[in-house]
Amino acid sequence: MSERQNAFTIKTNRLSDEVYNKLATYAKSRKLGDYISSLILRDLDDSSNGRKAMEDKKAYEMFEHIKNELADLKALAQTTGFVDSDSFKEEEPSKVPQLKEGKVADLENISGSLDDDDLEEYNDF
Numbered sequence: 001m002s003e004r005q006n007a008f009t010i011k012t013n014r015l016s017d018e019v020y021n022k023l024a025t026y027a028k029s030r031k032l033g034d035y036i037s038s039l040i041l042r043d044l045d046d047s048s049n050g051r052k053a054m055e056d057k058k059a060y061e062m063f064e065h066i067k068n069e070l071a072d073l074k075a076l077a078q079t080t081g082f083v084d085s086d087s088f089k090e091e092e093p094s095k096v097p098q099l100k101e102g103k104v105a106d107l108e109n110i111s112g113s114l115d116d117d118d119l120e121e122y123n124d125f
Contacts, residue, residue, distance in 0.1 A: 026032040
């Protein structure tokens with residue numbers, strides 16, 4: 001990467017008065033660099049969000065294509081007699097044995113004590 005320039009030049013004769021006045025306001029308040037940086041970061045974020053939306057759309061289209069192909073294959077298998085129609089019923093999820101909760105502690109038989117030394121550690125609350 002090349003060395004960074006200390007400053008960039010903007011040709012202001014090509015800017016509308018409204019844009020020029022806005023930039024001049026930020027320049028006078030010494031916030032022009034931060035303003036430009038925030039605009040560029042927003043553009044970068046928007047482009048990455050657009051790219052993600054495009055990827056999501058492609059994934060959805062691929063899913064729909066696979067779903068349609070599977071439906072066609074099921075129909076073909078049923079019409080050719082390769083499998084019977086009961087083969088494609090939704091399977092019930094396997095029943096997982098339920099775990100029973102147990103006692104973590106018996107709160108009736110608590111023993112022990114706290115000294116003032118033990119409490120000094122938490123004194124600053």
